[in-house]
Amino acid sequence: xxxxxxxxxxxxxxxxxxxxxxxxxxxxxxxxxxxxxxxxxxxxxxxxxxxxxxxxxxxxxxxxxxxxxxxxxxxxxxxxxxxxxxxxxxxxxxxxxxxxxxxxxxxxxxxxxxx
Amino acid sequence: xxxxxxxxxxxxxxxxxxxxxxxxxxxxxxxxxxxxxxxxxxxxxxxxxxxxxxxxxxxxxxxxxxxxxxxxxxxxxxxxxxxxxxxxxxxxxxxxxxxxxxxxxxxxx
Numbered sequence: 001x002x003x004x005x006x007x008x009x010x011x012x013x014x015x016x017x018x019x020x021x022x023x024x025x026x027x028x029x030x031x032x033x034x035x036x037x038x039x040x041x042x043x044x045x046x047x048x049x050x051x052x053x054x055x056x057x058x059x060x061x062x063x064x065x066x067x068x069x070x071x072x073x074x075x076x077x078x079x080x081x082x083x084x085x086x087x088x089x090x091x092x093x094x095x096x097x098x099x100x101x102x103x104x105x106x107x108x109x110x111x112x113x114x115x
Numbered sequence: 116x117x118x119x120x121x122x123x124x125x126x127x128x129x130x131x132x133x134x135x136x137x138x139x140x141x142x143x144x145x146x147x148x149x150x151x152x153x154x155x156x157x158x159x160x161x162x163x164x165x166x167x168x169x170x171x172x173x174x175x176x177x178x179x180x181x182x183x184x185x186x187x188x189x190x191x192x193x194x195x196x197x198x199x200x201x202x203x204x205x206x207x208x209x210x211x212x213x214x215x216x217x218x219x220x221x222x223x224x
Contacts, residue, residue, distance in 0.1 A: 033211055042216040043158070043202065056211060091157060102148040102206050106157035 002026070004107035006092050012113045018080040021110045024073055025094030033104060034067055034077050035091040043091075049075065082114045117141035119215035121203055126221045127193050135188045135218045137203035146206040147179050147186040152217070153199045161188070161201075190220070198222045 005024040013019055025032045034046040047057040049069045060067070064083070069075040079086055089111050093104040119139045127133040137147065146165040150158040164170055164179035164186060176189040190197055200219050204212040 031211075035214075043214040045211050045213065048211040093158075102146055102163045102204070102212060103160045104158075104212065106159065108157055 004092055004094055004105055006090075006107035006110050008110060009108060010111045010113075012115065013082055014115050015083055016081045017114075018078065019082045019086075019112060019114075021077040021079075021090050021092075021112070023075045023077070023092030023107060025075070025092070026096070026105055027073070028096060029094035029105070030072070030097045031095045032069060032075050033093040033095075034075070035093065035106075037089045037091060037109075038087075046077070082112075084114045087112055087114050117205070117207070117213055119203055119205060119213065121201075121215045121218050123216065124219045124221070126223065129193055129195060129222060129224050131193050132189065132191045133193060133220065135190075135201050135203075135220070137186045137188075137215060139184050139186075139203070139205050139215075141205050141207055141213065143207045144181070144184075144205055147177070148204045148206065148212060149175075149177050149188045150202045150204060150214070151199050152202065158202060193222050195222050195224065 007022045031050050033048040035043050037043045046059045047067045052069045067077045089109045091106050091109045093106040095104045121137045148163045149161040151161050152158040162177040164177050169178045174191045179186040198221055200217040202214045202217045204214045
């Protein structure tokens with residue numbers, strides 16, 4: 001089975017540009033999570049969806065960040081406009097309704113560098 | 116508020132046993148999870164404790180004491196490939212996992 005798929009794997013952009021990160025969860029999983037990881041702040045939950053509905057977006061840093069999940073097999077995280085402090089690794093993870101919610105399967109991450 | 120504390124670094128030699136502690140403070144707690152992350156990789160699930168006591172999975176064991184708001188991950192017969200970061204994460208009612216800052220384990224020969 002394919003795991004969680006994220007694209008792009010690497011993104012280098014200039015300050016002020018729009019960045020869109022994409023995630024395809026594991027088929028059959030109904031919870032999807034977006035995390036950001038930096039050395040300073042560790043692994044932070046940005047937002048999570050259950051059955052395509054945003055449940056907790058309290059971790060979204062500010063209005064420049066937005067996330068959507070139009071269907072069960074696709075989610076996007078958008079940053080507009082991007083800033084250098086957004087440079088981080090962004091992970092998407094999903095979990096199954098039949099397993100432990102604590103068992104999250106992470107994608108390979110998108111390494112974002114904003115110049 | 117909520118907080119998780121775990122040591123930032125631990126070093127050990129091959130074949131040894133190492134324990135990584137995690138203390139937490141949170142409301143609506145329902146379980147403690149552990150994840151492993153190799154350098155440049157993604158976090159992967161290791162274990163979960165929903166009840167007090169010890170859970171064993173091969174060379175790894177995890178323990179939880181709800182009354183002490185404390186847990187640990189025990190790694191036995193350490194191997195070089197165990198060098199990685201280890202994160203404890205608390206599950207809370209109504210929201211997703213909250214991760215600690217991670218413990219970097221370095222295993223030397």
